[in-house]
Amino acid sequence: MKKNISLLFVLLFNLSVIAQPFLYYTITSIDTSNGEEQYLSQTMRYDINTKQVEKYPQFGNHYDQIVTDPSQQLVSVSRYYHNNSENYLIMVQDSSFFMELNDNINSVEQLFYLPTLDKIIIFSNDYKLLSVVQISTKEVISELIEGSGGSSTLNPQRFAFLSKDSSKIYFYAVDTLTRKEQVWTYSINQNQIIAKRNLSTWGKTDSDGYIIDYGKNDVGVINSYSSYNNLNRDFYFNIHNFATDYSSSQIYHNGLCQSYFTMEGKYLVLMNITKDSSYLVYHTGAIEIYNTLNGQLLKSLTLPESGIIYTSDLYPDNLYYTVNLENDPDVYVLNIDSILKADQKNYNIKLLNSTGTLLTGGSLQYYEGSWKDAINNGDGTFLVDSTLSSVSLKMTYEYGTQTLSNVSMANGNVAVFQTVNTTISIHDSSGNVLNRGTAEYNADGWREFGTMVNGETVKELLPGSYTFRVIYNGVQKEITQDISVSSIVEFIFP
Amino acid sequence: MFIQVTAYNQNGKLLGVTTQKTNKILGSNPEFAALRSYVDNDEYLAVIKHESKGFQFNSEDITKNYPAYGYELPGWKYNKKGYPAYGVPGGYGMGQIDNPFPSENDLWNWKNIINTGKNIYNTKKIIAEKYSKSINQNSDKNIDLITTYQLYNSGKLYWKVYDNKIGWERNHDLSIKNEYGIIVYNKYLDIIK
Numbered sequence: 160m161k162k163n164i165s166l167l168f169v170l171l172f173n174l175s176v177i178a179q180p181f182l183y184y185t186i187t188s189i190d191t192s193n194g195e196e197q198y199l200s201q202t203m204r205y206d207i208n209t210k211q212v213e214k215y216p217q218f219g220n221h222y223d224q225i226v227t228d229p230s231q232q233l234v235s236v237s238r239y240y241h242n243n244s245e246n247y248l249i250m251v252q253d254s255s256f257f258m259e260l261n262d263n264i265n266s267v268e269q270l271f272y273l274p275t276l277d278k279i280i281i282f283s284n285d286y287k288l289l290s291v292v293q294i295s296t297k298e299v300i301s302e303l304i305e306g307s308g309g310s311s312t313l314n315p316q317r318f319a320f321l322s323k324d325s326s327k328i329y330f331y332a333v334d335t336l337t338r339k340e341q342v343w344t345y346s347i348n349q350n351q352i353i354a355k356r357n358l359s360t361w362g363k364t365d366s367d368g369y370i371i372d373y374g375k376n377d378v379g380v381i382n383s384y385s386s387y388n389n390l391n392r393d394f395y396f397n398i399h400n401f402a403t404d405y406s407s408s409q410i411y412h413n414g415l416c417q418s419y420f421t422m423e424g425k426y427l428v429l430m431n432i433t434k435d436s437s438y439l440v441y442h443t444g445a446i447e448i449y450n451t452l453n454g455q456l457l458k459s460l461t462l463p464e465s466g467i468i469y470t471s472d473l474y475p476d477n478l479y480y481t482v483n484l485e486n487d488p489d490v491y492v493l494n495i496d497s498i499l500k501a502d503q504k505n506y507n508i509k510l511l512n513s514t515g516t517l518l519t520g521g522s523l524q525y526y527e528g529s530w531k532d533a534i535n536n537g538d539g540t541f542l543v544d545s546t547l548s549s550v551s552l553k554m555t556y557e558y559g560t561q562t563l564s565n566v567s568m569a570n571g572n573v574a575v576f577q578t579v580n581t582t583i584s585i586h587d588s589s590g591n592v593l594n595r596g597t598a599e600y601n602a603d604g605w606r607e608f609g610t611m612v613n614g615e616t617v618k619e620l621l622p623g624s625y626t627f628r629v630i631y632n633g634v635q636k637e638i639t640q641d642i643s644v645s646s647i648v649e650f651i652f653p
Numbered sequence: 654m655f656i657q658v659t660a661y662n663q664n665g666k667l668l669g670v671t672t673q674k675t676n677k678i679l680g681s682n683p684e685f686a687a688l689r690s691y692v693d694n695d696e697y698l699a700v701i702k703h704e705s706k707g708f709q710f711n712s713e714d715i716t717k718n719y720p721a722y723g724y725e726l727p728g729w730k731y732n733k734k735g736y737p738a739y740g741v742p743g744g745y746g747m748g749q750i751d752n753p754f755p756s757e758n759d760l761w762n763w764k765n766i767i768n769t770g771k772n773i774y775n776t777k778k779i780i781a782e783k784y785s786k787s788i789n790q791n792s793d794k795n796i797d798l799i800t801t802y803q804l805y806n807s808g809k810l811y812w813k814v815y816d817n818k819i820g821w822e823r824n825h826d827l828s829i830k831n832e833y834g835i836i837v838y839n840k841y842l843d844i845i846k
Contacts, residue, residue: 187828192718197741198831224826239807239826266826309815311825368817387820394818415818432819437835438812439823 180207180471183215183225183234183314186485200224202236205488207479216249227251227315228270229375229472233279235260235267248279248292258297264290268309269319271328276347280328282306282319291350300350304343305332308370311440312417312432313468320374322402327353329379329401331371340369342379342401361406363395372418375475377402380418380427383409398424398451407451417442419468420451421476426495427451428478430468441465442480448495453537458498458544462491499542507573508533508541510554512619513580521556521576543568552576554621558602561621578619579642585614585629585650593652596631679735680710683763688747692767696798697748697774699841700805701767704749708738709763737761748773777804788814796821798841803827803834811835 181204190197202225204215215225215234222236223244231251238245246264250256260267264283271280279292286306292299308318308331319330325347332343332355344354358369363383371379383395392414398407412429419428431445446460462480469479478493510521517539524530525543527550534542543550545568552563554576566574583598592614599605600618602625609616622643629636629650640648656675660668683691688707692698701707714734717726726732731739737760743751745760748770759766781800796812803811803824811834812821 185828187830189830196833196836198828200828223828239809307816309813309822309825311822370816370818382818384816384818386817434819434822437823438821439829440819 180231180469180473180479181205181215181227182207182469182479182481182484182488182490183227184467184484185222185224205484207490210488216254218254224266226267226270228272228279229315229321229470230272231471231473232274233270233272235270235281237267246283258292261290261299261301263301264288268306269316271319271321273325273347276325278347280345280347282330285309286318286330286332289345291347304330304352305335306330306343307333310372310417312430312442312466313373313419313470315470317373317375317470318371320379321376323376329371329374329377331358342371344401361397361399361404363397363409366393366395372396373420375472376423378420378424380420380424381406382418396427396429398427400424408454410449410451410454412447417468419470419478421478421493421495424451426457428493428495442468446493448498450535450537453535455535455537456532457534457536457542460498463489466491499536508543508552508554509573509575510539510541510556511575511577513578515577518556518578518619521554524553524555526551526553556621557618558604558606559621559623559625560602561623576621579622579646580617581620581642582615582617582647583608583627583629583650584647585611585631585652587652593631596629596650598627598629601626601628677735679733680737680761680763681735682708682710682712688763688767691764692771694771694774695844696778696801696841697767697771699837699844700770700774700802701747702840702844703837704740704744705738705747707747709746709766710735711738746770774801774805777801780804781810784810784813795838799834799838801834802837803831806833806837807831 183204185200185202187198187200190199200221200223202215202222203212205212216236223239224237226235234249234251236247236249244265246260246267248258248260264281267281267283268286269282277294279294281290281292283290286308287303288301289304290299290301310316319328321328327347328345329342332341334341340358341355342358343352346353358381362369362381366383367386367389368384370382370384372382373380378398378400381397381399385391385393394412394416395409396412396418397409398420410427414431415433416429416431420426421428427449429447431443432440433443434440442464444462444464446462447456448458449455450457463482466480466482467484469481476494480491480493482489508523510518512518519537519539522535523533523541525533525545527545527547530553534544536542547568549565549567552566552574554561556578561576563574585593585596587593594611594614596611598608598611598616600608609618620642624639624641626637626639627648631652634652636650638648638650655672657670657672659670662668685707689698692701711734715732717732717739730736737745739745740749745755746766747763748766750759750766750770755766759769778801781797781804785797800811803809809827810824813824814821
């Protein structure tokens with residue numbers, strides 16, 4: 160069978176030297192040969208590299224569900240019967256490891272394979288049961304927990320995730336008494352819950368609720384959401400490191416979406432989701448990528464709807480958006496750095512200070528029928544996503560603006576805005592330095608310029624003409640001057 | 654089959670015993686009106702209509718074979734007319750009872766299997782209604798009914814609430830093609846029209 164793979168972006172490493180991620184899934188057919196509707200499920204896997212589809216596992220009869228651990232070294236398969244199920248663990252590289260799980264495990268949600276600790280951690284039963292398997296003895300201990308979550312758009316689930324040193328697992332939980340949404344910390348060495356913390360501590364204040372949409376390596380994305388029955392569709396997202404308690408700023412999104420991140424939380428990826436009439440939740444294909452350092456929207460993408468996001472720790476910085484998995488898969492590899500680098504080839508704009516160093520704090524707009532915001536990379540560089548061959552660029556810094564007209568958008572071009580180190584000095588008619596006085600400049604209103612030290616104060620401003628004023632001993636003086644002609648503004652008081 | 658008849662008088666004195674060899678005693682299906690009257694519950698009647706079309710027993714000799722399941726059933730005695738109707742993976746009779754496995758009475762007495770099936774159905778209905786209350790969401794009879802039907806068939810809820818940002822969702826563990834809850838619900842709507 161011909162399978163398509165749409166590699167949006169070239170991966171930066173040799174695919175053949177690292178094991179390929181498989182996409183595990185279930186197909187279902189309906190057999191009506193006996194006049195009855197019989198649902199037949201079969202677990203499968205799709206090799207992204209070879210594009211081959213195969214029944215997996217190849218032994219045994221039909222299975223209804225397959226779940227892989229993030230490293231893809233272990234899978235669980237389940238067969239459902241009326242009111243009960245059979246669940247098995249299978250080592251992908253060692254088929255001799257085949258273990259039936261205890262009857263109290265009904266449906267496996269997530270797995271963690273930890274060979275160095277001789278343990279397998281299993282979340283099951285709607286995250287209400289946590290089980291630890293000793294690999295060498297196959298002994299299992301279980302405890303009831305109050306975990307929660309479940310996403311139809313993500314495989315495998317990421318509501319529970321390991322710490323970076325693999326000594327702990329964090330998972331999303333809802334306290335049954337208080338209904339507070341929390342993150343629980345489970346110590347793998349101590350085999351016990353060691354912390355329960357409210358997500359509202361780090362989420363947006365006064366939200367209807369909080370959930371960890373996605374997590375890995377100590378880091379989770381907290382979704383501060385409006386409830387499904389709230390007409391208000393406000394959602395806020397922040398990346399939080401549960402080991403260091405570092406939180407990014409809140410990023411706002413209007414409308415229901417599912418959040419993911421890559422590069423250990425550097426990029427937040429928001430994908431719109433919606434529900435059909437049978438309450439089936441699916442991705443609409445609208446995607447936004449944000450820089451979590453400054454909250455800037457970096458890129459918007461549109462992909463076909465109804466894709467599933469697959470992830471694998473084999474390629475931790477990739478999200479695999481997969482559509483039409485059961486028939487003719489299309490896999491869109493979302494490597495955010497590659498996406499942004501591809502954009503940067505188009506046009507690159509920089510804001511430099513007077514000494515030639517990149518300067519943050521500016522904002523850029525370009526004219527395409529109207530003034531539109533350029534993508535701010537947060538490091539003093541900007542991207543313009545325009546199909547025009549030339550545009551006008553307007554940089555704003557410290558309320559001052561500078562416009563460059565008819566800037567060519569040809570590949571490889573670089574546009575530079577450079578600020579002027581502007582000095583205001585005050586002295587008397589004899590040339591003596593005056594140490595007091597307040598200095599201001601007018602840029603869309605009067606702004607504080609700086610504090611006088613030895614009769615001078617300096618500020619980086621975009622080139623252009625400004626009006627400056629200084630008040631000394633109750634006397635006010637104003638000077639209008641183009642700082643690109645002369646960067647020293649001199650006030651003389653009697 | 655052998656039938657033994659023993660007669661006693663009013664004082665319990667044994668009057669006589671006789672044994673007679675007979676042919677097989679097989680089942681026959683009730684008329685629909687009698688069935689509906691006995692079921693006395695249109696919600697569960699919809700299950701019976703879907704599962705067996707109201708037949709407790711095969712109405713003719715049939716050949717059932719399920720190669721996809723690995724079942725080879727040609728020549729099986731339960732394929733014969735008058736035997737309890739069978740369907741994979743292990744259901745028998747009007748409600749295709751399989752868990753708990755039907756008793757001899759369930760297999761051969763259609764009224765008995767209706768009682769058993771109704772008990773199972775009511776148990777599922779309680780689970781569905783309890784779930785709606787437990788997740789503190791707006792619910793209605795239709796949602797609970799569809800959920801009950803799906804539970805009856807697969808032991809799984811048709812809809813679940815995973816978090817309050819989305820509310821009700823189709824159960825992720827349920828195959829997208831498995832619409833049992835909806836199909837039987839529509840049959841229920843047809844019945845009560």
